[in-house]
Structure formats: structure tokens, C-alpha cells
Amino acid sequence: QDELADGALQQVGRELERGFRQGVYTAVETVRVLLHCDASAVPGAGLVPGELLEAILAEQGEDGGVAELVDGPDALRVMPTFDAMLGAIRLCGVI
Secondary structure (H helix, E strand, O other), X not given: OOOOHHHHHHHHHHHHHHHHHOOOOOHHHHHHHHHHOOOOOOOOXXXXXXXXXXXXXHHOOOOOOOXXXXXXXXXXXXXXXXXXXXXXXXXXXXX
């Protein structure tokens, strides 16, 4: 309801896209933002769902996971993979 809110949201969208395109954020990290916003797009971001879906699939490992195999808690690998799966479903318009 603030008069600056629309402009701020547009700036967030532009920064999200810039970070993704420059490799600051992975596709999964970018999709995680959309999931937390319960959205498939953010105003100001020119991210096309098909482009993000392709990038998620490119980040996927041979075993289906999307995070690096590292020693540590399972959540380090499970949560990004879950985000990728849920993001792919959302980007395909299923939910």
C-alpha cells in the first residue's frame, strides 16, 4: 500500500534476474525465491519459466540431485533438490 512498494518490487525483480544471468544465483536459488514468494514470476524480472526449467535441468547431477556431493548434513543436498523438483513442477504450471 506504500507508494514506493511497486517500484521496490520491480527493482527486486531486476536484481533477481541480473543475479541469475551473471551466475551469482543458480537456477535453483532463483527458483527458491519464486517458491518463497509463492509466484512463478516477479515483476521486473524477465525470467521465462522455460529458461529457468532448462537451467534447473542443466544443474542436475547424474544421480538426479542438484547440489554438490559434500560431507555434512543430508539437508545440504536434499533441500536444493527438493526446491528444484518443486520449482520444476511450478514452472510447468502444474501447481
